Amino acid sequence: MKDYMLIFVGPEYGAVGLSPEEIQQRMGKWFSWIDKLNQKGVYKSGEALHPPSKRITSADLAMVDGPSAESKELVGGYFIVQAESLEQAIEYTRDFPDFDVDGVVEVREVAVYN
């Protein structure tokens, strides 16, 4: 089994404008997705990231703003999951809850050199 990072890219929920009821329903979808991955025993960890995003461009800490919360380019979080292959890791994203709000998942294999 190899580790893969599922990187969630898309606008922030606040920019989409969801109501409490819609947020709760969405959360239910996240829960059932994670439960499903847990049942398969492939979910390792995950974190969410806050929106203000800065890109540091030199050693004197010069920086530019990263994608805004409204943009569809903002990285909002990631999971680390285990899979036999890239294809299997991609298969996991079927239940990703945010496709309908312009969210996308980037799937990357975690590199291991030995």
Place this chain on the structure above:
Amino acid sequence: MQKDNQEIVDHLFREEHGKMVSSLVRIYGIRNLEPIEDAVQETFYAAILSWRNNGMPDNPSGWLRRVARNKLIDYFRKNGRVDALDLESFSGAKVAAIHEVFSDHEIGDNQLRLLFAICHPALSIQDQVIFALKTFSGFSRREIASSLLKNEESVKKSLSRAKSRILEEDIRFEIPHGNQLAERLQNVHLTLYLLFNEGFHSAHKSLIIRKDLIAEAMRLCALLKEKFNHFDTNALMAMMCFHGARIEAKLDEQNELVQLEYQDRNKWNYPLIFKGHEYMDYAVKAEIFSRYHWEAAIAGAYIMAPTFEEIDWSKIKLYYDHLITLVPSAINQLNRIVVLSQQGKMDEAFDSFKVLNEKDFGEREYLYYAVGAELYFRNKEVENGSQFLNLALEKVENEIERKLVLKRIDEIKKGS
């Protein structure tokens, strides 16, 4: 590995929205409604991000309230709005006060304070309904527009109108006393009644949205009953139970409206009907009956009959007579006419029908023609009936009701 997520309580976020907003308004004043609503909204976004990775906290409500309060304090600090926090802004006394307003028994009172503020006579009744959906249930503008079959722009206007009225009129965040209470209570009843009707009578195509509106109206009405146990509140609650019990049977699998006569009674919610009877038993102890008493009595009489054929029309007609003395609306008159025709009193039905004006029905004008058509058909005046049915088709505004009219036209064609 994270722990398995237990099921989150249905509508927890929606209910917490109303609870948190009203409690925070209690601390920071209704003038700060906007930042309060923003803070509460952001809290839900934070919840989804945190909980999805860390699992649900042991006490989700406590987590939400703590985060919302902190977000709001942050907002006031960042914006230099210490005034909003009063002089002893971050002192122990204030913090203790915050804990107090978030205690369970205070929350119910705070929600009622907000409900009474929203139902202030300075706001139009339509704005009250929209405002209640926004502040209590956290409906988004899009959801309100879609539930009430309005456009989003008019919902937006309605909300900002309501907010500026609150500031202009300096509307107090409190439950009025004495005579004022009785008056305001009537407003609150009417708002909840309209909210409920939007769910029950509007032929909205989404059953989910309709059920949501009904559930919200019933939740707020239950809260009101808990506090005051007014006879009229009980009557309103009974009416909601009797109608609400039939919602599943009102639409079939094809999303088509099913008339009472053909509804599958196995789909009725009998526990809710029993509940309705309990409320009604108490409500009828009132010395003076309100419109809700009569409307509940009518709804109750329909469902108490074991079959459609056994409905006691004379009793229902009597209830409508009483209702019309209180609320002589065109729609009530029309409903009474339907009852008269069920009783076979066609002359009386026609006499009453002829004094009605189709323009009094607003966007429900098609109903006038649909009922008129049925009167003519019953009287074997097929030509007049067909003409009215065509007019009904012309005036009908929503899809589900249009289907019903078309179906009837089809039946008439086959019959002749």
